[in-house]
Amino acid sequence: MAQDPAQKVQKGAASPGKEPRTARGRETLRRLLDAAAAEFGERGFHEASISGITRRAGTALGSFYTYFDSKDAIFSALVRHMSQSVATAAAAGVTPGSTGVVREREALAAFLAFAREHKELYRIIDEAEFADPAAWRAHYEGTATRIAARFDESVAAGSVAPGDSEVRAWAVMGMNVFLGLRFGIWGDDRSVDDVAAEAEKLLRDGVGRRP
Structure with missing residues (x-):
């Protein structure tokens, strides 16, 4: 079975100079x-605590400081990690060789x-606007850059x-963000394939009436 992208530890996830060098360290x-x-998803940035994180992780407090300097540091790392996990998941869902609006539907x-599997995503990214504006902006700019590259390739x-x-790219990203909010976070009353197919139709045909 393929590993959940959100479970992979991306390079640079720890504070600078504190990257794990062993498999056990990467697991921790x-x-x-x-x-x-x-912790951040349930309690929000201000109410979350380092002790709450280590308690959930089942690790000693010292283990936290082995990899992170502060609560701010792990939050910033988490935003980067989740942003990369979204990119990895979208890429994994694309069929090799697909292009155009089909590829956008698959992504x-x-x-x-x-x-749907990671409902904490939206709260964490939203709070990053105020807790870590640079990481928040980098998330959206990075996403838009990837979508724009797909459009360039499709053209x-x-x-x-x-x-x-x-x-x-920014228009499609905006559409995807709010479709994710409605059909990923708020409810799962529609299948993801049905929602994505409707979005593909919108990209392919538009909404204006044709003569």
Whole structure:
């Protein structure tokens, strides 16, 4: 079975100079990040605590400081980790060789599935706007850059009409964010495939009436 992207520890997840060098260390770091996701997701940044994180992780307080300098540091690391996990999940959901609006549908479906499995995602990213504005902005700019690159590739392949890839990327990202909120966080009354198919239709045909 493929490993959940959110369970992988990305390079740079720990504070600078505190990266784990052993498999056991990487496992401890992963447990701390998972525990931080639960702690921040349930309690929010201000109410969350280092002791709450270590208690959830089942680790000693000293283990926390082996990898992180502070609560702020693990929150910033968590935002980066979750941002990369979203990117990894979306990429994993894309069929090799797919392009154009089909690829956008596949990436959206994978994101919706990820959001349903990791409902803490939205609260953590939203709080990052105030707790770590640089990481918050980097998350959205990085996401838009990846989508724009997909559009550039699709235009080159002839599967999408030429246009402004940056504007398209931010528009698609905005659509995906709110579809994830409605059909990933607030409810699962529609299948991810149905929602993604409707989004694909919107990208393919638009909403204006044709003569």
